[in-house]
Amino acid sequence: MNTSTAYTVIDLKTAPVRLEPVTTATNSQGVIVNPAGVAVGGLALYRAEVVPAGLIPDEAIHWIKSNDNVSFYAGQDTGREAVVRGVNPGSFTLV
Numbered sequence: 001m002n003t004s005t006a007y008t009v010i011d012l013k014t015a016p017v018r019l020e021p022v023t024t025a026t027n028s029q030g031v032i033v034n035p036a037g038v039a040v041g042g043l044a045l046y047r048a049e050v051v052p053a054g055l056i057p058d059e060a061i062h063w064i065k066s067n068d069n070v071s072f073y074a075g076q077d078t079g080r081e082a083v084v085r086g087v088n089p090g091s092f093t094l095v
Contacts, residue, residue, distance in 0.1 A: 038086040066093035
């Protein structure tokens with residue numbers, strides 16, 4: 001019996017991933033998604049949308065912060081949603 005294996009290569013630089021400001025969307029608890037900022041001591045939820053949803057698994061998405069003005073809350077830095085806590089006044093970037 002002959003068998004063959006097929007592989008699919010996904011170019012993550014051109015994969016259809018959308019990360020954009022969405023200030024009217026909420027999660028199931030009513031928390032605003034992708035707000036313009038987070039208060040010092042406050043929490044904020046950020047979401048990346050992958051289309052189609054099954055293209056990239058949650059465990060393959062890792063968030064990185066640009067500085068120490070925010071920290072990831074309870075290890076929430078993997079998956080489609082990241083939760084950050086405001087630590088210091090000033091700007092920050094999530095990628």
